[in-house]
Amino acid sequence: MQDSNIVSQVIKIENTNRKLATHFAICSGLHLRYLIDLDGGAKRLSENISTYSKKLSLLMQFINIIPFPILNRMKLGYFAKVELNKEVETCRQNVQKKHWNMIVGTYDEKQKIVLQCFNTSKNADFIKIGNAATEKEMNAEISFLQQKRVYSTFDIPQLLGSISRADGATFNIQITKEFVGDKVEPILTQEIVEIYKELSRDKKNGLEFSHGDFAPWNLKRNGDKYTLFDWEHCDYRMPGFDLMHYATIVQKVLNSKELSEAFDEGLKNIHQFLPGFSIEKEIFLKEFKKLRTQNN
Numbered sequence: 001m002q003d004s005n006i007v008s009q010v011i012k013i014e015n016t017n018r019k020l021a022t023h024f025a026i027c028s029g030l031h032l033r034y035l036i037d038l039d040g041g042a043k044r045l046s047e048n049i050s051t052y053s054k055k056l057s058l059l060m061q062f063i064n065i066i067p068f069p070i071l072n073r074m075k076l077g078y079f080a081k082v083e084l085n086k087e088v089e090t091c092r093q094n095v096q097k098k099h100w101n102m103i104v105g106t107y108d109e110k111q112k113i114v115l116q117c118f119n120t121s122k123n124a125d126f127i128k129i130g131n132a133a134t135e136k137e138m139n140a141e142i143s144f145l146q147q148k149r150v151y152s153t154f155d156i157p158q159l160l161g162s163i164s165r166a167d168g169a170t171f172n173i174q175i176t177k178e179f180v181g182d183k184v185e186p187i188l189t190q191e192i193v194e195i196y197k198e199l200s201r202d203k204k205n206g207l208e209f210s211h212g213d214f215a216p217w218n219l220k221r222n223g224d225k226y227t228l229f230d231w232e233h234c235d236y237r238m239p240g241f242d243l244m245h246y247a248t249i250v251q252k253v254l255n256s257k258e259l260s261e262a263f264d265e266g267l268k269n270i271h272q273f274l275p276g277f278s279i280e281k282e283i284f285l286k287e288f289k290k291l292r293t294q295n296n
Contacts, residue, residue, distance in 0.1 A: 025080040035101060046060040052217065134232075153194050158177040186250045215246060
């Protein structure tokens with residue numbers, strides 16, 4: 001599957017020595033996955049990445065405790081001199097954060113890039129960057145965040161600014177305040193059900209408002225408060241979709257169930273909290289597959 005070419009559009013990167021380097025590059029095979037600022041970037045990145053992958057969890061531990069020269073000798077990455085595209089660099093300077101890490105999205109036609117921009121003692125800002133391939137999704141998320149909706153069971157990211165290709169820019173760019181917190185355990189709980197209930201109160205023409213990718217990895221928990229992020233697929237959908245999506249995706253992705261079985265297991269879990277919950281399986285699975293194709 002072809003990627004969106006956004007990496008080559010956003011950065012110019014050169015393998016170099018420690019003295020000339022600005023970042024440490026982590027790759028997966030031939031693909032760049034992370035650029036880590038040499039000044040405090042490892043700690044910032046490892047604290048922000050919430051993952052259910054044992055391999056990635058181990059990597060985050062490594063970069064936080066093992067010096068870059070040793071990681072380089074272990075062939076886990078290399079020193080790099082990196083320059084940002086001028087448009088992106090202007091955005092980075094405008095947020096007044098000296099340092100930045102880069103998180104590179106999945107290598108497919110919907111690939112995006114996120115910069116984690118930070119100073120030593122302050123919270124970071126996130127700059128999400130997309131090109132024509134992800135225009136629909138990024139516009140949907142920016143439009144939603146601009147509404148500044150307020151919920152009682154969860155927060156949404158605070159939008160600081162945005163740039164649109166429709167206005168002549170090279171990229172669609174979204175700038176938000178960093179949202180911090182711990183990863184959410186990948187199980188259905190009463191709190192997750194309450195988030196779904198509040199979100200789905202917004203109804204229109206027999207449909208209810210939906211996040212579209214409601215899943216543990218798009219939530220963070222800070223104390224008793226959640227933040228729900230990545231709203232690129234928000235829209236109005238069949239009643240119950242988000243809750244069924246959450247219960248199904250956990251079974252499919254994390255418990256390796258076939259999709260039909262994941263649905264059945266997920267529905268059983270939902271019935272522990274909402275015994276009367278029902279949803280048309282075939283219609284749900286059709287929409288689920290459509291969204292997963294867009295997300296992958």
